[in-house]
Amino acid sequence: MRAIVNAVILSWGWRRLMLAFVAGAVSALAQAPMNLAPVLFLTFPVLVLLLDGAVAPAGRGVARLRPAAVVGWWFGFGYFLAGLWWIGAAFLVEPEIFGWMMPFAVVALPAGLAIFWAAGCALARLVWSDGAGRLFALAAGLTAAEWLRGHLFTGFPWNLIGQAFGAFDVTAQAAALIGVYGLTLAGCVVFAAPVLFIDRPEQRGRGRTAMLALAGLLVAANLGFGLVRLGGATEPPIDGLSIRIAQPAIDQSQKWSPEGRREALETYLALSESHTGPDTLGIMSFTHVVWPETALPFFLTESPEALAMIAEALPPGTLLVTGAPRGEGGPGGRRYFNSVYALDDQGTIVGSYDKAHLVPFGEYLPFPELLSAIGLRQLTEAIGGFTPGPGPRTLSRPGAPPFGVLICYEIIFPDAAVDRANRPGWIVNVTNDGWFGTTFGPYQHLAQARMRAIEEGLPVVRAANTGISAIIDPYGRILSSLGLGEAGVVDGALPTALPPTPYARFGRLLFVGLFIMVLVAAVAARARGRGTVDTF
Secondary structure (H helix, E strand, C coil): CHHHHHHHHCCCHHHHHHHHHHHHHHHHHHCCCCCCHHHHHHHHHHHHHHHHCCCCCCCCHHHHHHHHHHHHHHHHHHHHHHHHHHHHHHHHCCHHHHHHHHHHHHHHHHHHHHHHHHHHHHHHHHCCCCCCCHHHHHHHHHHHHHHHHCCHHHCCCCCCHHHHHHHCHHHHCCHHHHHHHHHHHHHHHHHHHHHHHHCCHHHCCCCHHHHHHHHHHHHHHHHHHHHHHHHCCCCCCCCCCEEEEEECCCCHHHHCCHHHHHHHHHHHHHHHCCCCCCCCCHHHHCCEEECCCCCCCCCHHHCHHHHHHHHHHCCCCCEEEEEEEEEECCCCCCEEEEEEEEECCCCCEEEEEECCCCCECCCECCCHHHHHCCCCHHHHHHHCCCCCCCCCCEEEECCEEEEEEEEHHHHHCHHHCCCCCCCCCEEEEEECHHHHCCCCHHHHHHHHHHHHHHHHCCCEEEEECCCCEEEECCCCCEEEEECCCCCEEEEEECCCCCCCCHHHHHHHHHHHHHHHHHHHHHHHHHHHCCCCCCCC
């Protein structure tokens, strides 16, 4: 074991880079659908050992941090490449137009995201120490990197480290206290702790016992809190409210054709009215029917025939929530929105929401003048070109709890899930993961929707074109669902919302407070061990 540890620390050149890359790629197994979170107990100690050896032969200032940044980049590149390869499937929907872009996108996005981990490891090395305190340095550095990844340049907090706790219902419940960023902070300490068992003899005794005790306490507290919270989960569903989710599994390449538009509406109406068993009455049994993102591939407000068909199909008292694009303005200044409409049984639009957090390159083109010049104009014209809406909004209807709407990947942003001034009683998440086929992407998307339910203490009703559609309770548990690629419906009662969780009330303050504590602990450990960290 000592020979292995020394080989990792002293590795150099391409062997060092490949070791970081492989460790990062293996770390991606912690995310859905594999959910092998325990692998992080192996890969994070490797990262610590690599950072132990990330010492510049010469140089001062920023140059001293370059080896740590290189390790962080290769570890991150492996992690994101292995975890996000499925994004390439979107470019194969119309391969004759976008297929040539796939290799570049599959590599470019992980390479760009890895820059955050490079910065995080450089920050960690800045306050690195030669003992147990370096776990605090790693936690502070990587958590800062993950938070920045979720906020800078519109943000992309996909597969955060803390999301690995979502592999099991019981370990995910702490998100109600500290959120996924707080789980990231604690997770870095816990997952890296095994390195303390294989530290060099001269490193032992510098807080080693206390750090191992802290890691053990965090694990026990997480499990204990989860067991207690789930043990008390006895809230009955809301009386008199029932949900039907339609999942048609319409092929993405056919959906937007002229003949496919009417077929899409007819398919949704048929599913919504279908009988799923001897005791069901089809749509007559449901107070709310939910269709996915852009379920209607046309401008609903400009299609009186479609509104009439919906009005004819909806029984009295039924509310339809459906995705559809929206246009406003004249031909000279027309704007388009990715929207959700709420329609009553008369086919009247009683509420709407415009997606605020758009997907770069999918729904809009960043830096359009520059990128259009290199041939990317057609991408945004074909896939999107939407205008962002104003942000979270709560829609109300008499006789039912108000609900918030999140379209597609808006559900992955922890701090923007609901309107804080007008808290809803449940969340409707509509999406079209059909772009990504039967890859890992839809599973990871669902996992993040479950995490938002836990953080907010709100049930989530998720409608996806090709799956995975589900009714999720406020503890993140899936009550009913329909598998990826299947066509059908999901029926169920609406779970009761919980009171606002500590994270919903004080989430940012709790996270910032914990982060400062960890950073101060890392700096203090560095100060106590000054003069030893860069020697062997």
